[in-house]
Amino acid sequence: MRCFIRLALLVLLLRPADAIGQFGAAASASVGGADVSVASVTGPDAIFTNPARIELDGSRVWLSVGGASAFVGGPLLQFRHYNRAFTDGNVIDQATGREIVQDWFGDPRLRTKKSAGVALAAVPVAGVFDINGRQLAFAIRTRMLGNIAINGGWLDLLLVGMAEPRNVPLNGDTGLALMTDVAASMRHRLRSDVVAGLTLRVVLGHEYAEGRLTSTAGISDRSLTHTFDYVVYSAGSASRDLVSRINVFDLGSAGGATLKPGVTKIAGLGLGLDFGLDYARTERTNVSFSLTDVGSVRWTRDAVKQVPVNNRFYFEGIDFDLDELKEQFENDIGAYLENKIDSLARDAYEETVETRASFSRQLPAAANVGVSHRVLGVRGTLDVGASVPLNRAIGQASREPRLHVGLAYRLGDGSVRVPLRAGLQFGGSGAIALGFGFGVETGSYAFSLGLAGSPRSDILGGGGRYAVSVSALQFRF
Numbered sequence: 001m002r003c004f005i006r007l008a009l010l011v012l013l014l015r016p017a018d019a020i021g022q023f024g025a026a027a028s029a030s031v032g033g034a035d036v037s038v039a040s041v042t043g044p045d046a047i048f049t050n051p052a053r054i055e056l057d058g059s060r061v062w063l064s065v066g067g068a069s070a071f072v073g074g075p076l077l078q079f080r081h082y083n084r085a086f087t088d089g090n091v092i093d094q095a096t097g098r099e100i101v102q103d104w105f106g107d108p109r110l111r112t113k114k115s116a117g118v119a120l121a122a123v124p125v126a127g128v129f130d131i132n133g134r135q136l137a138f139a140i141r142t143r144m145l146g147n148i149a150i151n152g153g154w155l156d157l158l159l160v161g162m163a164e165p166r167n168v169p170l171n172g173d174t175g176l177a178l179m180t181d182v183a184a185s186m187r188h189r190l191r192s193d194v195v196a197g198l199t200l201r202v203v204l205g206h207e208y209a210e211g212r213l214t215s216t217a218g219i220s221d222r223s224l225t226h227t228f229d230y231v232v233y234s235a236g237s238a239s240r241d242l243v244s245r246i247n248v249f250d251l252g253s254a255g256g257a258t259l260k261p262g263v264t265k266i267a268g269l270g271l272g273l274d275f276g277l278d279y280a281r282t283e284r285t286n287v288s289f290s291l292t293d294v295g296s297v298r299w300t301r302d303a304v305k306q307v308p309v310n311n312r313f314y315f316e317g318i319d320f321d322l323d324e325l326k327e328q329f330e331n332d333i334g335a336y337l338e339n340k341i342d343s344l345a346r347d348a349y350e351e352t353v354e355t356r357a358s359f360s361r362q363l364p365a366a367a368n369v370g371v372s373h374r375v376l377g378v379r380g381t382l383d384v385g386a387s388v389p390l391n392r393a394i395g396q397a398s399r400e401p402r403l404h405v406g407l408a409y410r411l412g413d414g415s416v417r418v419p420l421r422a423g424l425q426f427g428g429s430g431a432i433a434l435g436f437g438f439g440v441e442t443g444s445y446a447f448s449l450g451l452a453g454s455p456r457s458d459i460l461g462g463g464g465r466y467a468v469s470v471s472a473l474q475f476r477f
Helices: 002-013 028-032 079-086 094-105 153-160 237-243 322-329 333-349
Strands: 061-073 113-131 134-151 166-169 172-191 194-219 224-235 268-280 285-299 304-308 312-315 352-356 359-362 366-375 380-389 402-411 418-427 430-441 445-453 465-476
Touching: 028 445, 028 465, 079 094, 094 153, 113 172, 134 153, 153 166, 172 268, 194 237, 194 285, 224 237, 224 359, 312 333, 402 430, 418 445, 430 465
Parallel strands: none
Antiparallel strands: 061 113, 061 465, 113 134, 134 172, 166 194, 172 194, 194 224, 194 268, 224 304, 224 312, 268 285, 285 359, 285 366, 304 352, 366 380, 380 402, 402 418, 418 430, 430 445, 445 465
16 A cells, blocks of 8 residues: 555656646647547658658658647546535535535446546657658657546545445556657558558657555444555666655655656667558548557566555554553644554555566557548648547556547648647547647748647536647758
């Protein structure tokens, strides 16, 4: 339990601006259209989304420098329920507490979990080249993924309290990963109207930590019994300098724990691939499909698995020792109770068994499909698409499919054009998200910015999602 709490604290302390995922790791043109990417994004932006669309549009070289994106979101981020429970200033009785839990999480006796993810991606350099009529591309991308998920039992225990005898499941998952991709892509025409693309990636793993908790709190009239089981996997500095050193029972000192994530050390190594197809159905319409983030990383450096020695915490009140209260605590009842409860918690939660061994973890794979259709002459493009996560790897806030609809329109003629983008995303156990983006394009230079967010965290679903992405410098030669 101690190790799991350490890891949960770490993910909670990650700020969205310092952390990347599902929605936000996309290119700025994609985020501006609410993640409509697989059928519409071209050039270096397509390397990680649909390598079949890395075409150059008449140029011989397309170079991108300084791309970055950030994302936070997921079904756990439902602010209406949070405000009602914690910020309205109302006294919450048992009936109201049960209602909040039911609306937010469903029946707390079920083990269904709500999750939230944070993500940050930086693409310092990417490029596409035409060599003898064949498009080849390369990119370097560093990304940090984090997520946390809990079931409704935690909120039920907090809001309803211990007055009512019952069994409450207390489950959770949390994790983070920091990785760098070194990618190479190739585009090949299978026939006149069908193009295939493949991106192969060497994945350098820098930091990894993951925890899974399954437990039940049994509440009776006079006692609390917490039966639990958990496992924590970690590697790199996250293992050596953080998970192994945080002292949950002395958060003031934190056991000298620090985390300095960086890309200078390698804690794991893996392979990944992105595969795409693009079908030109007509001159105005193309249909695309892609598989992204297929692969895994094997974590070896400072790789540790931790499990608890005990699996039960039992509390049935405290027997007061008046002499001890007077002599050691100077009749400070609060300090005396804190010490006794802390001692009981240490006996149950503090001891762990550590096993040093490497482990493998999947990348956050997804299947994507999209249709792009030119409208309003040659100036406008209507894009429709869907994305389906294929596993529960870190970076996946939901397993449910997400749908996207976007519209792009180019202003201007000749040497300077200004593309405007707008769109919406829904599904994926999250609220609807609206996207907006714009850019500046010349014959040799392009810049673009994309923003997306949920106007309310409970519109057409539950859980806000917010993203920003920028492509700072793009050059064509």
